[in-house]
Amino acid sequence: MSPEEALQLAIEASEEVVGTTSPNPPVGAVILDADGELAGIGATQPPGGAHAEVMALAAAGPRARGGTAVVTLEPCNHTGRTGPCSQALIDAGIARVFYANPDPFPQAAGGADHLRQAGVDTHLLGLPVPTLSPWLRATKLGRPHITLKFAGTLDGFAAATDGTSQWITGETARAHVHADRTRRDAIIVGTGTALTDNPSLTARGPAGLYDHQPRRVVIGRRPVPAGSNLDRLGFEQYPGIDEALAALWESGCRDVLLEGGPTLAGAMLRAGLIDAIRAYVAPAILGAGRSVLSWDGGTTISDITRFTTTAVHRLGDDVLIDMTRKDH
Ligand SMILES: NC(=O)c1ccc[n+]([C@@H]2O[C@H](COP(=O)([O-])OP(=O)(O)OC[C@H]3O[C@@H](n4cnc5c(N)ncnc54)[C@H](OP(=O)(O)O)[C@@H]3O)[C@@H](O)[C@H]2O)c1
Structure with missing residues (x-):
């Protein structure tokens, strides 16, 4: 499965949680195993619950090792009510990360840099994610x-x-x-x-x-x-x-x-x-x-x-x- 196809699945997963995550963004994440096969899908849980990456990693289990994560938003880099998602991806042995939007929230941004520093091949896909656009604009304004x-x-x-x-x-x-x-x-x-x-x-x-x-x-x-x-x-x-x-x-x-x-x-x-x-x-x-x-x-x-x-x-x-x- 290509990163673009995986992103569509991640967007569909995020559709399911729109309206339940604020003030957090409704994010979707997909894990592909080392052979590029679908291994796990996840979406943001209500505030205080797990973020999308953590849900998708849990669904993928050991198949995440050496695999690819595709996320609608840059994995967060801060410890709020939950730990940083960038670290969770590193700990799970993810080799590549594609994310569709940079995180505009100063406290959470920096996840992509953290992943790169840990040797994870990390790319911005830069594709529109309709489920995220209200949150992105609200955060900007x-x-x-x-x-x-x-x-x-x-x-x-x-x-x-x-x-x-x-x-x-x-x-x-x-x-x-x-x-x-x-x-x-x-x-x-x-x-x-x-x-x-x-x-x-x-x-x-x-x-x-x-x-x-x-x-x-x-x-x-x-x-x-x-x-x-x-x-x-x-x-x-x-x-x-x-x-x-x-x-x-x-x-x-x-x-x-x-x-x-x-x-x-x-x-x-x-x-x-x-x-x-x-x-x-x-x-x-x-x-x-x-x-x-x-x-x-x-x-x-x-x-x-x-x-x-x-x-x-x-x-x-x-x-x-x-x-x-x-x-x-
Ligand atoms: N077809 C539709 O989609 C739809 C949808 C909604 C309503 N409607 C219809 O619209 C009608 C009611 O509309 P409406 O225009 O009379 O009332 P409205 O727009 O619902 O309310 C106007 C009130 O908003 C308050 N307000 C607070 N800050 C304001 C600001 N900066 N500028 C203007 N207003 C401010 C004021 O309340 P105070 O005077 O109390 O301070 C003002 O009187 C009804 O007939 C209803 O059935 C139709």
Whole structure:
């Protein structure tokens, strides 16, 4: 198996743990034996648990000796709650290491150098790893990565003029949103949405609540009524955007989903805080209503804020467009 093929397996392994590892990155690792055959696969365990390399080494056992490790992120070089992964690879007798991204976290970086000094043939593959990009960007910015999610009509409305918005998209799209929520550290809404929609902000699948529930966060000063769904389930409230993002970062959130509404989303877009957009677009026209984003934005075409389309999915009758910022 080539290192590139092994990296795809490592990315698939990391998919399984997205949403459960913060503040640590969701990393995947694969061990090939000395003949290049698959010997072990692993992914990061919840905080305090083993890192991906250690999981993959455990799965490979003695077959790791003289073999190759392929990891989505540079093996760490520091002793936190667990020992350094670079040393674990050396101790297991790994001969070659390929990693897809350098570690941007100063305390953990240096793993590749440590491996090279120990005589391990170590290479940066430099390939994109979608499961890591929110964590990498969050680490670079020192705030959580923010994905704006909205459901809108073809003519760009997120709610009717009377405020009703349930439901613009169909069941398949709504199920997709729930599956996405379970992969995030937190969901944010503004008080406008909390008061109008009485949302639960839970992640629910066909069998009930998913195991991992994101933190429920409301931004704004107006009180959320006692007895509302959020009040029953428990939530955090912050008066403004800066307070919320600082508290979320400090408490380990790295990947959050902003679910609106239009006023808060517009304010965060204007502040340059939207890193990615998930637009669920229904083949429906309202003609008037609340725009998916409301802000006193551009007046001329040169004021436009552009994103890059990274994926398009059909979900029943609706379409999901995934976008990232141009400078992502
Ligand atoms: N289709 C969709 O995807 C979707 C998603 C969500 C919501 N919606 C619809 O959107 C409507 C509610 O949206 P909305 O725009 O009225 O409310 P919103 O965006 O949910 O909340 C706005 C509130 O956020 C708070 N906030 C805190 N910091 C802010 C800042 N820097 N700038 C702006 N706001 C800040 C303010 O609360 P305080 O005034 O309390 O301080 C503000 O009033 C509902 O009709 C809902 O059904 C649709």
